[in-house]
Structure formats: C-alpha cells, structure tokens
Amino acid sequence: MGEATVGIIGMGDMGKMYARKISAAGWRPMARHFTLENALSDNEFHDNTNVSILQTGHLVSRSSDWIMYSIEAKNIDAVVAAYGPSTKMGAIVGGQTSTKAPEIAAFEKHLPKDVEIVSCHSLHGPGVDPRGQPLVIINHRASQKSVELVESILACLGSKVVPLSAEKHDRITADTQAVTHAAFLSMGTAWQANKQFPWENPRYLGGIENVKINLTLRIYSNKWHVYAGLAILNPSAKAQIRQYAESVTELFKLMLGGHRKELTERIYAARAAVFGKPKADGEELLLEDELLDRFSLGEKPAHRVKNNHLSILAMVDCWWRLGIVPYDHMICSTPLFRLWLGIAEYVYRKEDVLNECIDTAIDDNTFRADDLEFTFAARDWSERVSFGSMDGYRAQFEKIQAYFEPRFKEATKVGNEMIRTIEENLNSRKRDV
Numbered sequence: 001m002g003e004a005t006v007g008i009i010g011m012g013d014m015g016k017m018y019a020r021k022i023s024a025a026g027w028r029p030m031a032r033h034f035t036l037e038n039a040l041s042d043n044e045f046h047d048n049t050n051v052s053i054l055q056t057g058h059l060v061s062r063s064s065d066w067i068m069y070s071i072e073a074k075n076i077d078a079v080v081a082a083y084g085p086s087t088k089m090g091a092i093v094g095g096q097t098s099t100k101a102p103e104i105a106a107f108e109k110h111l112p113k114d115v116e117i118v119s120c121h122s123l124h125g126p127g128v129d130p131r132g133q134p135l136v137i138i139n140h141r142a143s144q145k146s147v148e149l150v151e152s153i154l155a156c157l158g159s160k161v162v163p164l165s166a167e168k169h170d171r172i173t174a175d176t177q178a179v180t181h182a183a184f185l186s187m188g189t190a191w192q193a194n195k196q197f198p199w200e201n202p203r204y205l206g207g208i209e210n211v212k213i214n215l216t217l218r219i220y221s222n223k224w225h226v227y228a229g230l231a232i233l234n235p236s237a238k239a240q241i242r243q244y245a246e247s248v249t250e251l252f253k254l255m256l257g258g259h260r261k262e263l264t265e266r267i268y269a270a271r272a273a274v275f276g277k278p279k280a281d282g283e284e285l286l287l288e289d290e291l292l293d294r295f296s297l298g299e300k301p302a303h304r305v306k307n308n309h310l311s312i313l314a315m316v317d318c319w320w321r322l323g324i325v326p327y328d329h330m331i332c333s334t335p336l337f338r339l340w341l342g343i344a345e346y347v348y349r350k351e352d353v354l355n356e357c358i359d360t361a362i363d364d365n366t367f368r369a370d371d372l373e374f375t376f377a378a379r380d381w382s383e384r385v386s387f388g389s390m391d392g393y394r395a396q397f398e399k400i401q402a403y404f405e406p407r408f409k410e411a412t413k414v415g416n417e418m419i420r421t422i423e424e425n426l427n428s429r430k431r432d433v
C-alpha cells in the first residue's frame with residue numbers, strides 16, 4: 001500500500017462508505033465531520049485506528065494527498081471556498097457530488113493553481129455493493145501519475161472504472177438518472193395525491209408494478225438534496241425533465257381523446273427509434289415476469305390487472321424525442337436506471353404487452369384518475385426543476401417522503417434484495433453472451 005493519505009470532507013452516507021472501504025484496504029483516511037458533535041457521537045470510526053477524525057476541513061486539506069469532497073452539491077461552492085485554500089501543496093482534489101459542473105467550477109475558483117483535480121462518482125447508493133458498479137473518474141487537471149494514484153486508492157471498491165470528462169458525465173447522468181428520477185418522483189406524488197398505498201391496491205401488484213413501487217420508495221427514502229442537486233444543478237437535466245413532462249401530457253391527451261391510431265403510431269415510432277426491431281423468437285429480455293413477481297410488498301392478486309403504463313410510454317417517448325439511445329449509456333448507469341430500462345424493454349419488446357397498454361389506454365377509463373394525478377405531478381416536478389428552487393423541490397419531496405415513511409424499512413429490504421437478484425441475473429446473462 002502506498003504512503004499517500006486520503007482526506008474525506010463530508011462524512012455522510014457516501015463519505016462513510018468510502019472511509020470504510022478505503023481504511024479496510026489499508027489506507028489511512030483523514031475524515032472531517034461537518035460538526036464536531038457529530039464526529040464525537042459517531043462511534044463507528046472511533047475504534048478504527050486507520051481513520052483519523054479531524055476537527056476541521058482545514059486539517060484534512062493540509063494533511064492529505066487526495067482530498068475528496070463528499071458533501072451536498074448545493075454546498076460545494078461554500079465548502080470548497082472554505083477549505084480549498086488550505087489544500088496541501090501539490091495535492092490532488094476531487095469530489096463525489098452527482099453533478100460535476102458546479103463541483104468543477106468551485107475547484108477552479110477556489111483551489112490554488114498547484115493543486116491537481118481528479119474527481120469521481122460512484123454510480124450507486126451507499127447501500128449497494130460497489131463491486132462491478134460503474135465508477136466515473138474524471139481527470140480534469142492532473143498528470144497521468146496522479147490519476148493512477150486516485151485509481152489505486154479507489155481500486156478497493158472493486159468498481160468498473162469509466163474515464164469521462166465532466167461535461168460528458170453531466171450529459172449522460174441527465175439522460176439516465178435525472179429523467180428516471182422524474183418518473184418515480186411523479187409516481188409517488190400521484191399515489192399520495194390519490195391517498196393510495198399502491199401495495200394495498202390489486203391494480204399495483206405483481207410484475208413490473210413491483211419495480212415501480214420499490215424504486216419509488218427507494219428514492220423517497222433517500223435524501224432530497226441528492227435528487228434536487230442532480231436535477232437542478234445539472235445544466236443538461238432541465239430539458240430532459242421538461243420533455244418527460246411533455247411526453248406524459250401529450251400521450252395522456254391522446255388517451256383521453258380516444259385517438260387510437262395517433263397514439264399507436266407514436267408509440268411504435270418511439271419503439272423503432274429506441275429498441276429497433278422486435279426481439280426474435282427465443283431471444284431473452286433483460287427481465288422476466290417470474291423474476292419481477294418475487295419482490296412484492298403486498299399479496300399478489302389471482303389475476304393481473306391491466307395498466308396502460310403511461311409512465312413507461314412517456315419515458316420511451318421522451319428518449320425518442322431527444323434522440324437518446326439508453327443502451328449507449330449502460331457503461332455509466334445506476335442499478336435504478338438499468339431496472340427502469342429493463343421494464344421499459346419488457347413492455348416494448350413483448351408485442352402483446354405493448355398492445356395491451358394501447359388497448360387499456362383507449363378503452364379502460366378506470367386508470368384516468370391515477371393518470372391525471374401522474375400528469376399533474378410530472379409537470380409540477382418539471383416546473384420546480386426549471387424554476388431552480390431548492391426549497392420548492394425540498395418542500396414537495398419531504399411531503400411525499402413523510403407519507404411513505406412507515407414503509408421505508410421494509411421497502412428498502414425488499415428493494416435491496418430485488419436489485420441484488422436482478423443485477424445477478426443481468427450479470428450472468430452478460431457472461432452467457
């Protein structure tokens with residue numbers, strides 16, 4: 001193990017995950033808690049002789065060879081302004097925030113010129129095993145030797161390194177994460193508006209409905225600032241989220257008007273652009289019914305209730321309108337995005353499922369109340385993001401979060417299990433190919 005010291009500023013969920021892994025690999029992280037009280041009351045690292053909890057970010061900065069800021073994206077400018085000038089001469093600095101534009105801007109503004117910049121982003125939450133998951137490494141201002149040092153420190157995560165520029169990173173994560181979150185945030189908002197707990201409703205049990213419910217609860221059980229930062233501070237994300245809201249609205253209007261032909265043509269045009277030809281007989285899909293049925297928060301009903309899957313139709317429509325080919329982004333995708341793409345693929349590549357969506361959309365009006373609230377919700381999230389108000393985003397997020405709170409524990413357990421099993425399935429499929 002090298003002699004380099006690693007500094008972590010921000011010991012939240014991700015900072016702690018890094019501190020655990022890096023210290024277990026024999027490095028000696030210097031970690032800074034925001035408040036000393038937190039540091040003292042958090043016993044986890046007290047017995048870990050590899051981790052030093054220092055009292056200020058200045059002490060971490062001046063004593064570390066690679067310093068990683070693992071803080072809320074909204075605070076990055078202020079925190080780098082405070083501790084950046086104390087960076088050890090010739091050290092390397094990076095960040096873990098999910099959007100690189102504000103992070104890199106803060107580094108360029110506040111770091112001394114002799115300091116190199118190598119940033120990173122683990123494309124998964126703190127509860128996911130990092131092995132095999134994408135880890136973006138950004139050489140923004142550094143020698144090859146310094147990039148190799150950061151790579152050797154982070155090798156302990158066992159992740160798959162994806163070298164990218166900051167701009168490319170933000171573009172891809174806007175296409176994948178930000179717009180995916182908009183869909184799930186809107187589902188949760190619609191359920192709350194209709195005073196539903198979807199796992200209590202036979203309409204929402206089984207198959208791909210399980211994925212929708214588990215992932216929605218997963219997002220709402222996380223911290224608002226992660227999603228607000230991703231959507232509001234990423235310069236590329238607003239247009240994507242706006243297009244998603246427009247796709248939802250336009251498709252819903254076609255459904256309401258009973259415009260079967262126009263709706264069908266539009267859905268099939270999007271399918272051709274995003275998924276190409278229908279799958280040949282016997283060709284496997286990313287996800288199958290049997291696998292998806294296993295992860296329910298409620299009792300599976302005897303008969304599957306049909307759904308028009310407006311949220312999924314709008315996602316594929318949005319990808320098509322923006323010229324996004326989601327498979328191109330797999331190298332830099334999160335587990336949540338892969339599951340979302342998996343259920344979209346399931347709907348679009350099974351001709352009978354897609355046609356059932358169209359029939360339900362036109363002929364069955366029992367979903368109208370849900371779809372109406374979903375449409376309002378998608379537009380509301382898009383407005384909040386376009387407006388750029390962190391407080392507006394937070395207020396809405398926390399309102400829905402409070403509604404679903406009682407089920408987070410169970411949903412997280414089921415969700416983790418679902419992600420693990422489905423990812424294993426996807427990995428073994430990749431090996432078979």
Ligand SMILES: NC(=O)C1=CN([C@@H]2O[C@H](COP(=O)(O)OP(=O)(O)OC[C@H]3O[C@@H](n4cnc5c(N)ncnc54)[C@H](OP(=O)(O)O)[C@@H]3O)[C@@H](O)[C@H]2O)C=CC1
Nearest residue numbers: 010011012013014034035070071072073096097098124125
């Ligand atoms: N959660 C996730 O799924 C993922 C998050 N990320 C990104 O990682 C970053 C951290 O997220 P996460 O760990 O989840 O969030 P947390 O809220 O758990 O952690 C943020 C931490 O930053 C600390 N902090 C804030 N200001 C300062 C400061 N001035 N000095 C020192 N510490 C400070 C906070 O301290 P205190 O608690 O004392 O306020 C808190 O511990 C975010 O930018 C997020 O976008 C990336 C990948 C996945």
Ligand SMILES: O=C(O)C(=O)Cc1ccc(O)cc1
Nearest residue numbers: 098123124125177334335336
């Ligand atoms: O998988 C997702 O999209 C998540 O919700 C977890 C997450 C959140 C923020 C990140 O920067 C990376 C992963």
